[in-house]
Amino acid sequence: MDHQPASPENEERFRLAARAANDALYDWDIVANTVWRSDGYQRILYMHEPPTNELNWLLDRVHPDDRSIFDSGYPELFASRRDLWMVEYRVRRQDGSYAHVIDRGYLMRAEDGTPLRLVGALIDMTERIIAESSVRKSEARFRTVFARAAVGMVLVDSGGHTLESNPAMQYMLGYTDEELRQMPFTQFAFPDDVAADVTLAAQLMAGHIHHYEMEKRYIRKDKQVIWGRLLVSKIPSTDLSEPIAVVMVEDISRRKEAEQALHYRDAVLETLTRVSEQFLRAADLSAVIPDVLAQLGQTIDVSRAQIYQTDQENSAPETGSLKYEWVATGIRPMIETLAGQNIRYTAVGISDMHRAADFVFRSDHSFSPEAQVRMAAVGTLAAAVLPIFCGDTFWGALAFSDSKRDREWHPVEIEMMRNAASAFGAALLRQRAETAEREQRLLAEALREGAAALTSTLEPAIVMARILSNVGRVVPHTAANIMLIKDDVAEVVYSQGYTNSKTFHQSHRFRDFPNLCRMTETALPVVIPDTKLDADWRLLPETAWLRSYAGAPLRVHGIVIGFLNLDSTIPGFFNALHAERLQAFADQAAVAIENAQLYDTLRGRAHELEQRITERTHDLQAAAEVSKQITTALDFDDLLPQLVTALLEKFDFYDVSVFLVDDTKGALPYRPNGSQRVQRIDNARLQVNVASAVIRAAQTRQPIVINNVFESDTYLPDPTMPDTKAELALPLIIGDQLLGVLDLRAKQINRFTPDCVRISTNLAEQISIAIRNTQLFAEVKNARRESEILYRMSSTVNAASSYPAILGALLSEIGPLDYGIALSLYDDYQANRPNGVTVVAVADPGQAEARDYDRRLVFPVIERVAIPLTVVEDVADFMQIDELQGQFYQSLGMRAMLTAKVMLGERTIGSLSFFSEQPRVFTDFERRLIGGLAGLAAASVERTRVLLEAKADRQAAEDANRVKSQFLANMSHELRTPLNAILNFTAFVADGVFGPVNDEQTEALQQALSSGKHLLSLINDILDLTKIEVGLMDLFIQEVNVNEALAASVSVAKGLIKDKPLGLDTDIEPKLPPIFGDKRRIRQIFLNLVSNAVKFTAQGTIDVRARHEADAIHVIVRDTGIGIAPEDQDLIFESFKQVSSDLADMVGTGLGLPISRFFAEAHGGKLWLESELGKGSAFHVLLPIRSEADANAANTQSMATR
């Protein structure tokens, strides 16, 4: 064959064809060894110049690694009998990059086989090869996501079998990939959750929904149950194989646990708050107890809640009675079988509780063997018993038991039980305080009125009569008499209520009467509750009816001058309290009797100077006036100023001062109320040898009289009162207790005559009584105030959610203080640090806002000792015990501290302190208060800790979510971008843009294209799942032409029908008004409905209607398909109700109805179904016509609520 082309025309045609084909063609004349190359090389190699015909022109440009192809390839080809030449190699382009080409040629041979020429073409495969490598890279990236994702991922087939799991999933479940593959998922799914999952999975695989999410439990290999949040997405199959699903599982066990724990805690604490409120408000405590027990019992789900009351309040109660009981449904009340009486405390686990200074929580692990046996007998599996203290007295116990399960009591339950017991105790205390206050008021009034009656006259007979007529208001009785002592005889001078008063009025040798002897010896009252049971009782025939006795000595200056006796016909009538009151009254009576006798004596000495009598009776009457006045005061704060004023008014004294002994223990905080004349004597001054009359009176407990200061050796002048000529200092004494000193000064020498001293001493006694009365009254008032403060606080403090807020709440109820409050928590409570203390909140004096104090301090180390209350009155003293510690306090500016332990159950979690910058004495009230506050703080601290932890957990979960979402979003972006190249290049090649492709290549390229689209839908899903997870699904609002959107869907649907015997009718109102919405999503809804109709209708007609109705557009897609059974109609929508979904609007990915409904509703519209099984379905969509602003506002709002 000639090596030249057949003819010039042929050659020209060939060249033209070559140019038209735009390919790189060559024609190598092997014999002549010349080459012709077409201009197509320019295109492949990006050259501006056409190729030359030099032999090595191409070879020079071939990649060095590929040149061997030619070195060995040509000889092989020539030597063989083949005539097809096909090799791949790289050729350097003008810009230095390499083009991948396929060199495909045809070898022409002579008849003897000698190669003559090689004609061929270079096909540029660069784009395709890049595309293929991109697909590989994308897949590799997906594999990386799969392998490295923080969430568990697993691929499952339609039967629920694991095809592949990622390491995170294996770690989460504790199984290996191999194990997971070999077991059905039901084996590691929690049985209760399987049904819901299976239902959703079936819908997913059937194509009704595109993906779903749920929270379900898994059983790990170690049998531990964990919570997972699932996102299950179907991967549409590209070939005939079964579809598979991707399951993403996030371990949410901690969140679930925290949530559940938090809910439970909230419920428990809410009950506690409610119960405390009930206790606080209850007028009658016993009326609310049944309801309270029911609430407590139900909240912590126990079988019984009981209250035991100690039979006798003493130091070691051994028995008690079951007073109240609540039982759960189906539990037999114990109260019926026990009759509730005299239960041995050792048998019910209450023994020894009274010894605990602080609350003791007792669980079933610490009960005595006897109690455990008894509990087992009534079927109790777990129990908790908490003591109830009323003030410092052990009152009884609150008990809970569970017959259904053995349980570890949760700290918050213990807290609730403990607080309920303490609230109950406080309520009892309050009730008692109220009763006591009422009684004390009545008593004080009775005493005041009695005193008023007694002091209004000085006539002995009238005084006696008034004593007996008034004593009944203080202590009720059947009969009463007054005896006065003369030598060794007690004479009944006045009586009331005795039938045979004549014989009764006689003198008794009181040695014959042990009760009278005892009163004389001890100067204390005597009570004989039942005279028949008292061996010493001297029974007189005429008073045989007398069954109960109370008597009080009439004391004047500590000497018994007589007796006030009360008798009752009722055995056991009088008690110790009566005796105490009787004595208070008797003290007043004694002074009145003494005054009356004094008056009587003075009158009897009428022959003496008229003037002196007048003077003394004046003093006596003035004293009576003063005592009348002071006995009307109930309030301690009013008493002393009133007294001072009255004394100055009624007598012509120069000065009157009251000094009070500053015995802090039990003393009240005393505010001078503007009076300069009331001072405190501190204990140290009482020890001084050289002392004023006041100090000496306090030391000797005797009146100190200085009638002429110029002649006295012991007078200590007071420069503030230079005119003092005489001074009388009178000790104020009650029983053994020195209350203070009354100091009187006069400008006249010899002002204090013996009579005057005697009258004044009587007056001082009355003043002492009055002081004690007001003190008693103030004490009950304080007790009540204390219980009220604690009650009010419990509700405020329970609402606090940070440590400073707890102190803030405490402060807001107490009011401004002259000391600070600090709340410290041990580190092992807050975090996992074994030692040390962190002060978490400090409130400064007078400041109602508390602040965080993050500094670690050493000072509460002393709280580690087992004392519930630590008191440091002055650090200077404390330094002798621990100098280092003391210096540390001083460096903090703390001089005095009162610290109570904050206990949670039996565990000390920290401390609450009052601290002061000045040395300070803490009153009993403050000591009790801090104890109460510490108890209150415990519950709030625990609650706060749980809240803060849960908040931290949530924050951590949110952070993790955000990081994960960001990661996935980036990943998706990274994957989508190369897909732009992959999909398009592949399409170009398949479309023959780069030259002809044969069928085999076309099929391969179509495979690549469909794989690429598959990958895109997978990426879309991942991106969408991310959005769903973070709740970021929203709409892009723009004007939407509904006609266009419908037309587009109908056009796609027509393409889907293909060969099916299906008609598609449209009845769409032309020129529907535009609506504002997300165009992509609205199209998605329509397309979904129409393509579903096509998919599920075998034959018949699909009818698409659209109408403008009022302010909405109504679209109906009706088919003649299989229809949907009524019971399934909700189901096809329901599964997705809580998922905001976004799915690619690609045709044929089987978009779910729930998603469409989601978007319809997101547009403020509706999507619903009318269907009859076997007759077809009609899907309705109603989209409201809204303004752009309204649509945007609605979208923003729904984003905010998600």
Place this chain on the structure above:
Amino acid sequence: MTQPQILYIEDHPASRRVMQLLLLDLLDYTELTLLEDTQSVIQRLEMSGKAFDIIFLDLNLRPHDGYATCTLLRAHSQFGHARIICLTAEASPTEMRKMRDTGFDGMIGKPLSHTTFPEQIERILAGEAVWEAL
């Protein structure tokens, strides 16, 4: 009708190549300018002396990102009248609102579809606001 002038700024080489193939090989457009970064973008475009009808912008551009570049172009007397379209793989409503607020006339999501892109570009030229993603 004169050929529309089209500018595409994109850092991803394969994406530039896709645009080149779509517009010049698949469709009949002839006037395509490609830039791979936004360094001195205004000066470079001014030097080209061209007035663009459509400007396609990627978002991940350096040193100025797509939003900044859009703002620069929109403010420019010569380029401000062009249809500025975002070509991005981040087609969330949040981003889309940001684009609209920045001054983009539309958005086409990546990957581009060689079947819908021809009519999308025609609709853009006709003045329609195209906000579409695959």
